[in-house]
Amino acid sequence: MSQTASIKDVANHAQVAVGTVSNVLNYPDRVSQKTKDRVLKSIAELGFVRNDAARQLRAGQSRTIGLIVLDVGNPFFSSVARAAEDAATALGSVVLVGDSGQDASREAHYMDLFQEQRVQGLLLSPVGDVEERIDTLRERGVPTVLVDQLADTDRCSSVSVDDQEGGYLAARHLLDLGRRRLAFVGTPSIRQVSSRLEGAQRAVAEVPESTMEVLDSAGQTVLAGRQVGNALVERDPAERPEAVFCSNDLLALGVMQSLTMLRTVRIPEDIALIGYDDIDFAISAVVPLSSIRQPTEALGRTAIELLAEEQESGGTKHRAVVFTPELVVRQSTAGSPN
Amino acid sequence: MSQTASIKDVANHAQVAVGTVSNVLNYPDRVSQKTKDRVLKSIAELGFVRNDAARQLRAGQSRTIGLIVLDVGNPFFSSVARAAEDAATALGSVVLVGDSGQDASREAHYMDLFQEQRVQGLLLSPVGDVEERIDTLRERGVPTVLVDQLADTDRCSSVSVDDQEGGYLAARHLLDLGRRRLAFVGTPSIRQVSSRLEGAQRAVAEVPESTMEVLDSAGQTVLAGRQVGNALVERDPAERPEAVFCSNDLLALGVMQSLTMLRTVRIPEDIALIGYDDIDFAISAVVPLSSIRQPTEALGRTAIELLAEEQESGGTKHRAVVFTPELVVRQSTAGSPN
């Protein structure tokens, strides 16, 4: 009683064969009402709970989908995760979330773990170069969908948002305000970030006399943003950029904190500031933050859909869905456009 | 090759017995160097990956810990979850996170799921009345630790923060500012929230002429806060409270958005506002938000420690750890104290 009862215990207690108990659980129609009642009663009395490990072992597959994100603390990812969970639940699956924290070894750790768990599939927002590993996974029958990053459709499916376009929109917006000396804050080693940077550089290239410096941040968190912000505050005012584009809202909020802390810098008058992701907290910032909105629910939902397609096709057909980002203008970039 | 190789395949390929392969994996010392090399080579060639289901089945236990939180989107919980994950990783376990969304049926769903997975233990931030269910779990050998809620030490362990004290601190602070007509915003059906409310009421009882109305919000999110805020804005100014205490920062930020949107209400002059949790975003709000800080890392870490203790004692000894919250004063409650 103290230890969990097995299906065999239930069978003994209900005076039936183990197969019958299994049928009650999985194919209730095959069992007569009378037997069913008896078995269910025994299940309740013994407090029987299915052993998922045994079930999986037999089935050869779990009902589990692995999701590896760059940072669960980032509302962008928790929103994507939530959407994916909901979509998966509707299909009778469960999503396990792993947080790589932008660390390639933690990412690898979770990939190994999920492989051992024989997950149905993997949703991955990659840190490093994972193309080879994904090939391996596919060979081993673990379909993978890249999330928030475009993939070759030869290799695997992906859902993403056009980061170049988003970067372009952000920088173009800053330039349209009349700002010429821009700064980009982020960690370009992440592919999404470098795409946003490229887009921004394209916009800068279109406007004569405009420049953009790149400030590499230590991570993509509020804290990292604060550090960059402090560095900006310490600069000679003439050396400060006129506008700052942060590769996500967390960074932007951190930068904002530092800039506004000592009231030496005014936003947007002295420095216009724009983030990326349009998280819920952007609107309620000290200075409501302009941002680039991404459709998080659609990302999460589509990721699950694509995974289902991969499974159906046996991992042969891949599809890349790309959403379009949207500029959201708020006070942090208010000001007379030229 | 396309399908995953089993330990038996490896054994054949390396010309050894299955037991030897298992030993290479689990007790490398028992195996001679020569054999080990050969087996490892076969493992690499066949791309063998351990099947966790089979391992668990045999072991009777998984290396998994279940964590059910009220809302992963809430930075408070994602921070606790992160700390718990780190602590668990150090012990060689993995944390699976389930989001109940403050819904008792989703909570039950995850409890069932984790039970089927035969988790090592459960960390639970409960929505409804779970005491009975916890008794059942304990009987079935699943130790449970309540997170962010005090428990009878007869039944199970718990890590929590003194919510009454936190509520008292918040309300007392508002009263000390000279405010007399307070409002409390939250969902008192959640135990943590009702404790905070009780603490606040204790403070109000200490100050003559002071009152506090209770505004029941639909959830504990930014959106729910916005709704309450809108209702306050629509009130006749004379009917509005002089100070508002929200049972968490998300609600407070939502209320703040509504109040400051139309600039009809000034914070803190017209309404002083305080939240709870002191999430990272509180400091960078339109009006930097006063709050009650909780030690999230300590909560997560301690939860795992207590779970380990439960396991060692076989679920007989329980312990309740209670941390003390801390008032953090920012601009949203600035003003001359009386």
Added chain:
DNA sequence: ACTCGTCTTTGAATCGTTTCATTTGTTACG
């Protein structure tokens, strides 16, 4: 050459399900 002890290796048994070919039971019909 033989025994003893140590170090390796073996392979059958086990964990708890699901599956499926068989057996058993029941009803209907000629």
Added chain:
DNA sequence: CGTAACAAATGAAACGATTCAAAGACGAGT
């Protein structure tokens, strides 16, 4: 009354790892 048709129940055989008693290999000591 015999049997065909169908429904319900059975139980042995997987699934893939770990465990452990037993067997095998090998060198040292007598």
